[in-house]
Amino acid sequence: MTRTESLGHLKLDGRRIPCLLRRSSARRSLAMRVAIDGQVVVLAPRCLPDLQIEDFIQRHADWLRRQLNRLSAFADPWREGGRLPYLGGSLRLARAEGLVAPYHAGGRLLVADPATARQAVLTWYRAEAKAILGARLTSLCAAHALALPPWRLSDARTRWGSLSVRGVVGLNWRLIMTPPSVIDYVICHELAHFRERNHSPAFWREVAALCPDHAAARRHLRQNGGWYFQF
Numbered sequence: 001m002t003r004t005e006s007l008g009h010l011k012l013d014g015r016r017i018p019c020l021l022r023r024s025s026a027r028r029s030l031a032m033r034v035a036i037d038g039q040v041v042v043l044a045p046r047c048l049p050d051l052q053i054e055d056f057i058q059r060h061a062d063w064l065r066r067q068l069n070r071l072s073a074f075a076d077p078w079r080e081g082g083r084l085p086y087l088g089g090s091l092r093l094a095r096a097e098g099l100v101a102p103y104h105a106g107g108r109l110l111v112a113d114p115a116t117a118r119q120a121v122l123t124w125y126r127a128e129a130k131a132i133l134g135a136r137l138t139s140l141c142a143a144h145a146l147a148l149p150p151w152r153l154s155d156a157r158t159r160w161g162s163l164s165v166r167g168v169v170g171l172n173w174r175l176i177m178t179p180p181s182v183i184d185y186v187i188c189h190e191l192a193h194f195r196e197r198n199h200s201p202a203f204w205r206e207v208a209a210l211c212p213d214h215a216a217a218r219r220h221l222r223q224n225g226g227w228y229f230q231f
């Protein structure tokens with residue numbers, strides 16, 4: 001496998017955005033992602049002409065614009081008015097003197113001091129995840145007449161879900177930040193592993209039976225995963 005990397009810029013709405021072009025002989029198609037620091041990374045087949053890469057970026061300009069806008073909207077959440085992802089939307093961090101623990105009120109998350117609230121907010125996220133992911137697991141098992149498996153919250157750095165050899169479902173607490181349809185997909189993915197402990201076509205048929213719209217949820221995780229994992 002041959003790989004090359006070159007750092008350049010791409011132009012979007014008159015702005016110059018740092019762009020890392022990574023070519024590899026092992027790649028067959030083009031892909032693009034936006035790193036947390038705002039750098040655009042383009043993955044391309046080794047010998048693809050530059051013109052085709054530029055065309056690809058232009059065709060995905062709207063997507064790129066959305067990613068970059070969101071990145072700036074969610075930049076530095078640990079301040080008054082900072083935005084925290086929650087169930088596919090966001091909560092604004094607001095100050096309320098004398099609170100001992102974060103308090104969720106409408107579209108706001110109230111804390112005593114936004115600048116030092118990080119640890120308390122992460123603890124709050126985990127408690128929310130415990131309640132909401134647990135409720136979705138219970139409800140999906142009931143809907144599909146499946147036995148409710150034991151489960152735990154996970155803090156894996158790259159994985160959304162897991163199924164242990166003992167049959168314990170692990171669900172990443174960061175799922176509380178994703179849309180409800182994505183939570184349901186990850187739960188269904190792990191439930192499907194009870195029947196197929198692999199990622200074969202038979203496994204994906206099980207997933208599709210439990211979660212017909214799994215492709216959209218997987219796309220969401222591919223495109224936004226890095227973003228949620230910054231927490």
Ligand SMILES: [Zn+2]
Pocket residue numbers: 189193198199
């Ligand atoms: Zn899997």
